[in-house]
Amino acid sequence: MTATTMPTTTDNQLTAGQLPRFSAIAMLVVVVAVVAGVMALFGTPAIGAVVIVSVLVFLAAMYALSWAVEGSRRAADRTAGHVVTGFFVLALLPLVSLVFSTVAKGLERFDVQFFTYSMRNVIGEGGGAIHAIWGTIIVTGLATLISVPIGLFTAIYLVEYAGSNKLAAAIRLFVDVMTGIPSIVAGLFAYTVFSLILGPGTNSGLSGAIALTVLMIPTVVRSAEEMLRLVPNELREASYALGVPKWLTIAKVVLPTALAGLVTGVVLAIARVMGETAPLLVTAGITASMNINPFADPMATLPVFVYYQYMTPGVPQDPFYARAWAGALVLILIVMGLNAIGRFIAWKFAPKTGR
Amino acid sequence: MKLRLTAALGLSAALLLSACAANEGTTDTDAAATGGSSEAMSGLEGTLSGKGASSMNSAQTTWIAKFQEANPGVTVNYSPDGSGAGREAFMGGGVDFAGSDRAFTPEENVAGASALCAEGAYAYDLPVYVSPIAIIFNVEGVSELNLTPEVLAGIFAGEITNWNDEAIAATNEGVELPDLTITPVHRSDDSGTTENFTDYMHVTAGDVWTYEADGEWPMDSGEAAKGTSGVVAAVTNGVGTIGYADASQAGELSVVKVGQDGNFFGPTAEDAANAVANSPVEEGREEHDLAIALDRGAEGYGIVLVSYALACSEYADSANTDLVKAYLGYIASEDGQNDAAETAGSAPLADSLREQVQAAIDSIA
């Protein structure tokens, strides 16, 4: 599985010995077989243990072989390649497992009724999540509308205007601190603020949006700052040299150059808060009925919908679980769609680079 | 940029979804919001909000659906945020009624404590939801177990650690108990279920269980899982596990029968309701404040959870009083109790207690 991604730029048979291309796969097969065999001698081994030991033995054996044939630098290069590829595969495993179980269980109720019905007056089977889908769109949309401008302008301030003054240092530090606000504390904060304004115990979509904003702003600022910082100074200087004012330089040169990264950051931030459950539990609450007014009454959102369908099912449980998984699937699809739109925008409007 | 993004999202979503649900009439939510015309037969309309125990959420879902069907002009929202959150909101006046796994203590329930209630009025604790708590276990080859309270407490206290322990075998003749470590699973969240279970062991198990009743599991040992569904999942996925959960959620898992002297009861609705009916209402309460002093040793299945609907004896703002009375009245009716039993697996209240609850609701002003 690793051979296809092996370096090809270093094909140089004139100066050094080289292992044949299939060597990595062959080695992997041999190592797994040997390790499984040896460990079986000491009793039935756990599959996880076999995998871990095999990987370690494989890396060591491959390094030794490459070191002997190709020299130490090539050996290190090979090992790095294997490790990096291995990490990628490792990350794919939970993803595949998660997506597979969500899709498999979510498809059962992924039907027209799910997208046209709310849960109002629904007992047991049937019903849908249209109210929760709208709630998620409204709450996340509001949070995005508030936090992206604030976050983006703050990043611009940090990179373009502030340099290293005290305010900037404070903002940087506290933005980092903000990333550590636990999602439930953000929820309690919004809940308390709205309780003070609108009376205790009230739920509304807007309070959910405020809670999400608190969570979203730092993500937007941090990623946007990173991306703006990567825009080469030469571009700014070239723009200034042509007499372009600073704000136009930012708007027309810096932002477009960083666009792909900015969009990735924003989409990630949206994706992160869209799946948040804890803060929405206490702020937006839950209702079985459609409510598209974010200023009053509880508003159902997909994560909360999923949570309650799963956590407090009726009897029999199956229709509740099916709705929960379908809701999770819809949530993932929405974020996937967002991601696709974001990528399209980045691809369409970003200046073409060398890559 | 982000504007485009949001616009694109909104646009594509709007194309796919319509902003109203097919199962919701055009009038009901609007009418509820504006108080406008509605052809409700009962003439009731408005929005009623409740908050509280998640234990009765599935019952509330059923009650709300049935009640809204009968009264199309009404929208009832129940937020299952938890008993504490429910009582807190009730005190602050943010909701019309609350659900709680325990009654207000007499110290909490003094006149004027809640912003919701009229001056001089106090809160009614109305037992409306009774659910047996099942002891579930997952041991291969064993499908039935009879345990005394002492043995049960010994298992959860970590003193009985193997399934083939003699104490377990004593009440289970003919059952082949494997040599397997017992993994007791308790709730990791603070819950009324835990409080009732620990109370049961505290009262019935004598020296074996020395802890007081508490919503938080009092020990640091043993496995913990969040919520009823978490415990059920942990027991199902684990090895040699035993736990406690709402009987309605036990699903396919095997269930322990508890009792003494060859007299063992399972967590059936009937036995649970009997245990509650055989328990007295707490002394020293105001009239119609029906906090139950559960007698765990009473005839029947003593590991039960009683959840209360909290309402004011008189509301400060009378706008929703009729709605509260109608809704709670339906919940406490025979129909309401049977509907919940059918779809949420609760135990219908015994008639004697139900009549007391009805009388209390009728007296709400």
Add this chain to the structure above:
Amino acid sequence: MASTETGATSESLPQDPTNDLQSTIHGKARLGDKVFRNLSTGSGTLILVILAAVATFLVGLSIPALTADPEELQYGAFWAYALPFAFGTVWASFLSMLFAVPVAIGIALFISHYAPRRLAQGLGYVIDLLAAVPSVVFGLWGINTLAPLVRPLYVWLADNFGDLPVLGWFFAGPVSGTGRTILTAAMVLAVMVLPIITAISREVFLQTPRLHEEASLALGATRWEMIRQAVLPFGTPGVVSACMLGLGRALGETMAIAMVLSPASVISFELLTPSNPNTIAGNIALAFPEAFGLGVNQLIATGLVLFVITLAVNMTARWILASRKEFSGAN
């Protein structure tokens, strides 16, 4: 916007006649610049205001719990109550970062420098998908799939390493009957923070100046040497902030921890037993629904502790990073 645009460019760079000693060129104050600068500064300040509001909320609601008589508190004396959770928070986050950081950097490098170019975009997309999964689903996955899957491995670890010195501190038994230990929770956390660290690191690695890379390769460096010489030094500050973001999420993650972890009120380094230190956020989620009166304040006070922990962690990271600013493109 369009009107100020033309106005601004036409009167660019006027000389300042009053300053005859220095040849400094001053730009005339433009409306667009002013608006932009004020908007930016205002946004930055607004963030501080929001954070101040959150801090006020936390401190204000914590004080009643911190000053109250321990007898009256729902959960007993405050510090004895909060300390195990504080430990658990740091310990779980540390473990998760131990898994996530190397893997995330590996993935980012794989996508930016190892994967075939056409594939890379798609792969990045796939990893970003992980960010889309709601935390509830992570929790469900942790309970139903991961925990039963890793339990045999835990048994193996406990059998083989549980009795050894040093390693025994971490791998001692008895192994949890359901596999929902802090190690499992840390794995779930790691999967949750992966997309955050990966996405930013990937973008940063992709921004490595092409010339640096080509120069390195031209000198005969292997791909790995090129990465070490050109890509990693350039990307380090970005990767560190990505890690900070990830750490922030790990410290504050609530629902997944609450669902996956089998908690107890203990301080313990053991990774495989059923009694694991809970995290602050997880504990709030578990206890808040039933909290009443001062109990609510006490839970919010633990939130304040978490806030302080985050502050400390971030200040430490900043202090470490302070010497490495020279890699930033804009400075």
